[in-house]
Amino acid sequence: MDRPRPIHRSGYDREAHDYYATPAWVTACLLRHVSLRGAVWEPCCGDGAIAAVLESHQHAVVASDLEDRGVGTPGVDFFGCSAFPPGCGAMVTNPPYGDGGASRRATNASIGMLRFVRHALALTRAADGQLALLVRFQWTAGQRAAALLQEGMLDRVLVLTRRIQWFDRGIHTTTGQHHHAWVIFDAQRDRSQPSSIVFDQ
Numbered sequence: 001m002d003r004p005r006p007i008h009r010s011g012y013d014r015e016a017h018d019y020y021a022t023p024a025w026v027t028a029c030l031l032r033h034v035s036l037r038g039a040v041w042e043p044c045c046g047d048g049a050i051a052a053v054l055e056s057h058q059h060a061v062v063a064s065d066l067e068d069r070g071v072g073t074p075g076v077d078f079f080g081c082s083a084f085p086p087g088c089g090a091m092v093t094n095p096p097y098g099d100g101g102a103s104r105r106a107t108n109a110s111i112g113m114l115r116f117v118r119h120a121l122a123l124t125r126a127a128d129g130q131l132a133l134l135v136r137f138q139w140t141a142g143q144r145a146a147a148l149l150q151e152g153m154l155d156r157v158l159v160l161t162r163r164i165q166w167f168d169r170g171i172h173t174t175t176g177q178h179h180h181a182w183v184i185f186d187a188q189r190d191r192s193q194p195s196s197i198v199f200d201q
């Protein structure tokens, strides 16, 4: 009989470069709440899980990733990109959280994510575009994350009340430990209006 696991351990080996495919319902949920302008850039596309849903909703997608997982342009380091690809008005991704699993200190995750979000915001501002990032809901409450979120472009936090199952292991599949949210930024938002928080049921 399986022994119970402590709740802070996923029990799964971490994938290289934090590769986790986003279930389709998560992207479909984003698209119920946001209208994206122009073509969409998925800069950490993995095997194209998010890109496929965007395309099925009639969005043109430019997909890239550091690794080659058979979809998009491989070998593209997001941190080496200095602009949205031509024609793209929005960036949508589930970024690498950079925490290397439960065995590393939580601060590593925080620093990796902050670096990613800072760069994503800078590119979004320069493109006068939109940005949707899938993050752990708890991440939004950290002081440095909150400071970034409050810089002015945050339009909406879309909280997923259903927890994501990252792996399907048949009857051994466990419910994910974290709640997630889409943090949605828009360089063209009306800043006289407050950002909103929405709970998807």
Ligand SMILES: C[S@@+](CC[C@H](N)C(=O)[O-])C[C@H]1O[C@@H](n2cnc3c(N)ncnc32)[C@H](O)[C@@H]1O
Binding pocket: 016, 017, 018, 019, 020, 021, 022, 043, 044, 045, 046, 047, 048, 049, 050, 064, 065, 066, 067, 076, 077, 078, 079, 093, 094, 095, 096, 097
């Ligand atoms: C959490 S997975 C998400 C994959 C995909 N976005 C999805 O949601 O299904 C993160 C992805 O980021 C890629 N990645 C990690 N570091 C990267 C970097 N510096 N530049 C571009 N892609 C990177 C990984 O190879 C991996 O495919």
